[in-house]
Amino acid sequence: MTQVRNKQVVLRDYVTGFPKESDMNIVEGTIILKVPEGSNDVLLKNLYLSCDPYMRLLMAKDRSFGDGSFTLASPLKGYGVSQVLESGRPDYKKGDLVWGITKWEEYSLVPSSLIHFKIEHTDVPLSYYTGILGMPGMTAYAGFFEVGSPKKGDTVFVSAASGAVGQLVGQFAKLTGCYVVGSAGSKEKVDLLKNKLGFDEAFNYKEEPDLNAALKRYFPEGIDIYFENVGGKTLDAVLPNMKFHGHIPVCGMISQYNLTQFDGVTNLANLIFKRVKMEGFIATDFYHLYPKFLEFVLPHIREGKVVYVEDIAEGLENGPAALVGLYTGRNVGKQVVVVTHE
Template sequence: MATTGGEAATATNKQVILRDYVIGFPTESDLIFNDTTVVLKVPAGSKTVLLKNIYLSCDPYMRIRMGKPDPATAALAQSYNPGEPIYAFGVSRVIDSGHPDYTKGDLIWGIVGWEEYSLITPNFSHFKIQHTDIPLSYYTGLLGMAGMTAYAGFHEICSPKKGEAVFVSAASGAVGQLVGQFAKIMGCYVVGSAGSNEKVDLLKNKFGFHDAFNYKEEKDLYGTLKRFFPEGIDIYFENVGGELLDAVLLNMKLHGRIAVCGMISQYNLEVQEGVHNLATVIYKRLRVQGFVVSDYFHKYLQYLDFVLPCIREGKITYVEDIVQGLENGPAALIGLFHGKNVGKQLIVVSPE
């Protein structure tokens, strides 16, 4: 990093570094800490922005970036570079800027390093935060990437209609909890699955899902879904993959839609589970559509127009799982893949 002169102040910048490409489930030892020094001014003449990071988001897709480069996944996410800080969505305050659109004190959300300070070149994935009557941490999820994912996936991909039957997997997670609530606002019947009774309780009693179940306690997922959807599922919001998808396929209604948002059950497997009931896609004329939120970032203001009134009127409940300190970030991130988080997982790097 260039400096602007001997007089510029500096600070220690703790960073989280990927030790090496991960195979199988990540462990805490895959992420190591490194202290560097950051100059608290942007390089003279650059259009960069220096950020102090406040919150960092932990999201399942980050597992894909931890694996070795793979042409199959490259279209979604490039791998992190071993020996360098990992990066993800976060909420940050501008402390210096060479960019005409940003000034000191601005708040932004977007991609930043897992570190205390990040020097970024703003791009389409960085958004200035305009509404600060909402908790700032919500911009790591509800008002950020997870919210946009739920919105684009449900409203743009699922073609929902009032009265339709919606099933959401990983339903208490950052995206799932919102999909369920957006579906309810639309007038759909919505059931969610999650991996603990505590989460099922959240789904039913806090997020207002019509029903919910703990998939770990079900022996026959086909029969379970049949019980909750005796007439079939119109819309499946897919976050999980594998065995659950197979059971869903057999329970879909004619002309059903499956929005494929994620497949967290598969990310840590060296050989992906086989899905056996794909011919159902023909028999039931299903549409299975993958999507990636960054393709919808241009609709962010439209999303805010929809979601801000819902939040302000108390129509949306949002649960966060907040961990204090960057030093506890790796454990929080890895916990996602064991279902340890309850609600949106995020890390506090520094006080607001």
């Protein structure tokens, strides 16, 4: 039995307010590289880890999210791309590449139920399976097409538009023949949206003293679809600018996750006046569509018609800073942590 060292990122303190790097620790554990006799677990070598906004919710002491919540002194859990070293289940074999929920460490023994999909297409960057070809991709796809029900010519607004999900929503909207405007938090991101990601317009919300006026400028006729990633003040400004029978797929509310006192949203009566449908969703509810999604998106990636911007942090020891950076908007594009390239 081979016991090896196993570097880990563990939760040091439950988080209140904005998470800090010091809420996590890098520790050196050990692991026996063997699936216990009779177990269905799978032993994984982790290659890429995904930093996703929802993870903040699992760092709180509050156990609202049940078993998903992180445990003190244990590694964080999240999406990742991994290689199977040994498997207690016949459908996963040594050498298989998979994506799903794993732990923030070099090697993980996980229940096979946490593996979401085997990776079949490796002519694209493997890290994409934490982003465009993973949960964020499915989030954009299901949220925009299934929940948003877009039509050609619709006006679409996306917040956190250069993020892991937002950049895809914008590109999917353009493929559908929509007019799409994105908001983001820096000039660099705004330039990216306009010059690389094909948004019709983009603005820096931090430089708009009056979000309502900004939205009126970009959407004089109103918004058909608001793809909601941030919540709070942005949502409140959007509501009176919705068109009749508009849709608001609610993907995330990242502006709220670090607040102890949430922003109050005051303009909800517009849901009635404008007959708006606002619908929360979670990508996992749509994973049955994953094969259809790959069929749609892979050719677009190969032909360069859909691009994907990643922000790569090298090494587990840079994981805490990468994760924390999500909440201040430090990342440009999908934030990935490389555990190892091989």
